[in-house]
Amino acid sequence: MRQVVYIDEVLIVNLAMNLTALWLTSRFTGNERSFARMLAGAAVGCIYAFLVLWPGFTMMLHFFAKILVATLMVVIAFGFRSWRKFIRQLGYLFLSSFCLGGIATGLHYLWHTAVIDLENKLGLGEFNKWAVLTATILIAMFLGHWGVTGWRKGSAQIATKIPLTITFWGKKVSVLALVDTGNQLIDPLSQHPVIILEYEVLKCVLPEELYGAFGEGTGNTILAVSNTPYANRVRLIPFQSLGQDHGMLLGIRPDEVEIQVRDTPQRVTNVVVGVYHQQLSPEQSYRALLPPRLLVS
Helix, strand or coil, X not given: CCCCCCHHHHHHHHHHXXXXXXXXXXXXXXXXXXXXXXXXXXXXXXXXXXXXXXXXCHHHHCHHHHHHHHXXXXXXXXXXXXXXXXXXXXXXXXXXXXXXXXXXXXXXXXXXXXXXXXXXXXXXXCCCHHHHHHHHHHHHHHHHHHHHHHHXXXXXXXXXXXXXXXXXXXXXXXXXXXXXXXXXXXXXXXXXXXXXXXXXXXXXHCCHHHHCHHHCCHHHHHHHHCCCCCHHHEEEEEEEECCEEEEEEEEECCCEEEEEECCEEEEECCCEEEEECCCXXXXXXXXXXXXXXXXXC
């Protein structure tokens, strides 16, 4: 029996699976990801799949060729910062690919009801590849979103103090932050997690227009900064605490936050800094509260 391979289907399936594998890799490693860069990395995998099917390119099946292609995918999608990060990303890419392949194979067998005999060899009959592909990606997205979030929370070290370096308009401030599992604050506008920081630490890096405004209270601050270039960075974050059911916390979006996780700097930009006007620790052993979801074990 002659087997027909449709190149367009191969490329579409490979692009979708490669993109999903790179997305899972970014979730597990906590790297900032650009969709365009991940798409370019996935396209490299598609080119590889095309060459494998092309006559005369059997050398692409070699073990080292596969490693080279995976390396290119990682570098294109996430860049190269250090060997440690690169090897970690490469490992998670292979792990994600194996998981996706296992899910797709399991769904393939689960949905089959017919078995055919091809020249005395048992095999599976026709199947809906698009249904398998869609279900595989949906399962991967579920695991990548909720699974990784739960894994990070479980692996976060409770009551651990971690060094932070927060950058505002090019100025840096370094503090010790307590990993606080009770800090589940979310900026309602961007849905980014919130780091709580003492105002006394923050005020030394604030622009002159914000220095006084942030010490006046929530309502006055919004009015004071509304006509300044910094208005788009100011946030209002709702919170609940003992004795205060509908509180509002002032927040500000930083340039970036560098978290020192196990001697490895992790840079985060999708975060908001909430301003707290009292001391977080009576002994001043820490000056910020860090949500566990920002940690990557």
